[in-house]
Amino acid sequence: MKSSQFNTPRQVKQYDMSNKAGRRWDVFCRIVDNFGDIGVCWRLSQQLAHEHHLQVRLFIDNLAIASKIIPSLNAELPSQTINSVEICTWPNADEDIKPADVALETFSCELPATYLEAMQASTLWVNLEYLSAEPWVADFHARGSNNTKITRHFFFPGFTDATGGLIRETNIFQKNQKLAKSPPLQCDFLQSLNLVHDDALKISLFSYPHAPIPSLLNAMAESNQRIHCYVPISSILPKVAKYFGVDSSQLNTIQTGEKFSQKNLNVTILPFLSQSDYDKLLAICDINFVRGEDSWIRAIWAAKPFIWQPYLQTENTHITKLDAFLDLFYSSCDETARYSVSEAHSAWVADNITIPVWQNYLNNLPTIKRFTLQQANQLAEQTDLAAKLVIFLQKLSVKV
Template identity: 40%
Template sequence: MKWDIFCSVVDNFGDIGVTWRLARQLVAEHGLHVRLWVDDVAAFARICPQASPDASEQLQLGVEVRHWHSQWQPVEPANVVIEAFACELPATYVRAITESKRRILWLNLEYLSAEDWVSGCHGLPSLQSGGVQKYFFFPGFTESTGGLLREAGLLTQRQDFVANEQARQQFLRSIGVEPIAGARLMSLFTYESAGLSSWLDVLEQDSQCTQLLVPEGRILADLGRWLAVDDLKAGDSHRRGALQINILPFIEQRQYDQLLWCCDFNAVRGEDSFLRAQWAGRPLLWHIYQQEEGAHWEKMQAFLSLYCRDLSPLAGAAITSFWQAWSAQESVAEPWQAVLLYWDELSAHAEKWCEQQAEYQDLATTLVQFQQNWL
């Protein structure tokens, strides 16, 4: 059974991060032949270091990775075609789908959302020109959606890793971090933020030491301004008051998972890191991608309403205020102090949320089941 997944890289690494994980899982756990079509192979090579950023086609971890560019060469469509995040397929490929004598399942894999309307739209068909149906497939946080991307045994791997202090210490040292005994360990991988300096001010003056691990990314310019340091780079280390900052190299997906597992709190961005932070079972900040006319606010609030349902009102208000202030580019000093007041409750809730979401079927499996039912 052959599957084609098309990915147009929009948000640096969120789109390719999701589709690369999905492609690997479909191959490894479901025995499928998967072609991953990517329009920015260089972005793919950042999260898959062994990949060539210039190759037009290559085999990586069982996935056939193809460069998708303007000079499209016609190919025979696969049995299942996934149009990830509403990217526009090549016109000749669409024509081949409509003219094929084989039944081809065409899916539009949508962005992850907790909004109420998602359940009602999941799995609905849309008639395309040529009489072919395209189905909307929505990942989500309820059993009436397509579920979440989660590899088999992921939570067990995380639990084993967290329980093994030596493994955690070795991993941190392998990425250039010397752990500080007793420090609160946190990761920072967000978009640019005007509120960052207010957060760092609080951490600098805190009574407890914080070790902040910052992978290379868009937040480095703001961080450099706060430190009064130009051109921060991987391997740099800076100490101010109770705050120790370590700049990390850009790391591949499995290492990023382990980084999240090591930390007590994770500030993340984009769909891939947002979901992986949830599987880490730790309190988190999601810096949602800003959309026109404030559409991102509804999406963020929908998740917070669901996520905070089992929290006490005060703890829910604390994490909500922190997220809102960060995305509004406002000071997060007071909201962060509120988060610290409810730290134990938020930590226990993050683990419980992770376990609850793991009770639902994972995204790759629901995709395969949808295709089998369609047949």
């Protein structure tokens, strides 16, 4: 990717709407893919509240799952305020809720019918779409649909200035870089997880369960260098345990802190990490396997080599999304390194990472590392998603 494709760097400004129309925002989140939807919504809601001084209500349809991401959340309470965000249960059909100035519908989750009916003409309605690097995104970003009494605007995140940008809190990139460059800080974090800091290659593994996990673990075990692989508790644990010969009757009993070894590979099972700790894990690892949307973007801000697994879709739509991202992000990368990245991603989504494919990726890792840092640094100079949303809603409020 040429630097011009990420457009001209600029100073990112905080936009304060506290004294303008659109101060109160309602964010709606249906949890479809376990943690991805709520992960994005929770990060965005906090950023809107803290950096843009907005009153934010976050409506969630499954508080039990959300509590994994928000540990202090009480799933039994219909409403509670955490970190300056009011978190509410998804409205029932008979609930009378006064709509806010802005209704932010995330990922086409569909607003509750009673809420939609109560919305006034002055309510600003935005649907935040899923992230994609496909070229058509820029053409559809910020368009409106007039199928109802209120215009519904479609906001597309993306990697260029012609889109809605990427979710990124102030200074997250700089904080990650500080950690990545400080062995003492890394050591402190690893010790907090009962891990040892040494010179082995560090890899984090977070994926969907249909990924070719056994072939990846085998390729790691057969690689020419020692590897520490950190696996936060998730649905892939049975596959990890099975690879190491755990009896089938015990596959679902793997606990935090358990360790497995095979040749050059050491695997440690980590607890389900807070968003802050997961960011730190990504920043100290040499390679990060990530999935969906939330962890994908966090891997970019970690500025370390990563292999992304898109959410599985029909008609191979996920492959189209993957190819579009690889073409955009790595277009100006060294040809040999770029091929190794593409080969590794293709193998990961095609159900088999062979030893030669993995070793070729490792052979090109220094080049991939330098390039990833360069690209992440350029993206961090763009206006972020929350700021672009606020600017967009400011302009809309003037027209209403």
